[in-house]
Amino acid sequence: MAEESKDACDANKAVEVIKMQKTSDMAEMEVGPLIQVKVLFFARARELTGLTDISLLMPPRSTARDCMSKLLNKFPKLEEIYNSMVVALNEEYAPESTVLRNSDELAIIPPISGG
Amino acid sequence: MAAEGGEATEDLIEILEASPTPIDLARYVNHVRDPAAGAIATFEGTTRDTFEGKRVLELRYEAYVPMALRRLRAICSAARAAWPLRRLAVAHRLGTVPVGEASVFTAASAVHRADALEACRFLIDEVKASVPIWKKEVYANGEVWKENREFLQRRNALASSSCCCATKVVMDDDAAADAAAVTAADDGGSGADKEEFPAV
Numbered sequence: 001m002a003e004e005s006k007d008a009c010d011a012n013k014a015v016e017v018i019k020m021q022k023t024s025d026m027a028e029m030e031v032g033p034l035i036q037v038k039v040l041f042f043a044r045a046r047e048l049t050g051l052t053d054i055s056l057l058m059p060p061r062s063t064a065r066d067c068m069s070k071l072l073n074k075f076p077k078l079e080e081i082y083n084s085m086v087v088a089l090n091e092e093y094a095p096e097s098t099v100l101r102n103s104d105e106l107a108i109i110p111p112i113s114g115g
Numbered sequence: 116m117a118a119e120g121g122e123a124t125e126d127l128i129e130i131l132e133a134s135p136t137p138i139d140l141a142r143y144v145n146h147v148r149d150p151a152a153g154a155i156a157t158f159e160g161t162t163r164d165t166f167e168g169k170r171v172l173e174l175r176y177e178a179y180v181p182m183a184l185r186r187l188r189a190i191c192s193a194a195r196a197a198w199p200l201r202r203l204a205v206a207h208r209l210g211t212v213p214v215g216e217a218s219v220f221t222a223a224s225a226v227h228r229a230d231a232l233e234a235c236r237f238l239i240d241e242v243k244a245s246v247p248i249w250k251k252e253v254y255a256n257g258e259v260w261k262e263n264r265e266f267l268q269r270r271n272a273l274a275s276s277s278c279c280c281a282t283k284v285v286m287d288d289d290a291a292a293d294a295a296a297v298t299a300a301d302d303g304g305s306g307a308d309k310e311e312f313p314a315v
Binding site: 091092094096111 | 178179181207218239260261262274
């Protein structure tokens with residue numbers, strides 16, 4: 001690619017990034033500030049993270065899945081149970097697509113074994 | 116102990132915090148005893164000493180207590196929607212449960228034994244499938260978190276948006292009428308033709 005085209009490419013990319021930031025700023029202004037979500041770890045999840053719970057700040061309209069992604073980033077060992085766990089939101093099982101709200105309580109539920 | 120009454124305080128649901136004291140089985144049996152009941156059915160889940168040839172020393176239980184109580188309440192409601200019952204009781208112990216002792220106890224009373232037996236079975240099956248309680252099996256040379264097969268089978272339903280709602284018991288109309296007339300002597304039990312167990 002010629003030098004000038006590359007500069008034009010970079011400039012376009014920069015403009016796109018600025019546009020996206022503006023959009024997300026506007027989105028943030030429209031739907032509110034970051035939301036705080038408390039995550040509880042049980043059984044194997046607690047062993048893998050070393051924590052019983054953690055408080056996360058998430059962008060507004062984050063989903064439970066977004067939260068899980070953030071947790072996997074912070075605690076890569078959670079990969080071990082990612083495919084067998086389910087999540088609970090405010091003490092009820094919930095799909096990962098559920099949109100979170102401020103002060104929600106998310107629980108990581110590894111495969112259960114009561115009884 | 117964390118306790119929760121059921122509908123109109125008919126049901127006794129308890130999650131017992133860690134303690135060396137065994138479950139007081141009589142307490143739960145007495146709770147479901149009812150002058151109108153012709154049958155009390157109970158189930159006791161006990162720690163066994165062997166798993167796949169390995170010697171088990173003890174089981175250790177933990178729970179997401181508030182949600183577990185919520186699930187147990189929902190399970191009792193589902194049982195009531197599916198069978199004509201008098202009273203229900205469920206107790207689950209947390210902490211260390213030595214070999215031979217009970218970790219879970221379910222009891223159901225009903226006018227007729229088929230309903231009591233089926234409801235009692237349903238209660239323990241649902242505990243296994245959906246109540247957030249975990250156990251660690253401890254051996255001489257290691258320990259492992261157990262995973263209930265019932266949960267793994269139920270997992271997709273739990274994680275989907277359509278679960279945990281209305282019961283799905285399908286009862287054939289004739290069977291429902293027969294159920295009302297049948298006596299305890301009739302081995303056909305309630306005669307109910309349930310196509311699916313209630314989804315809780």
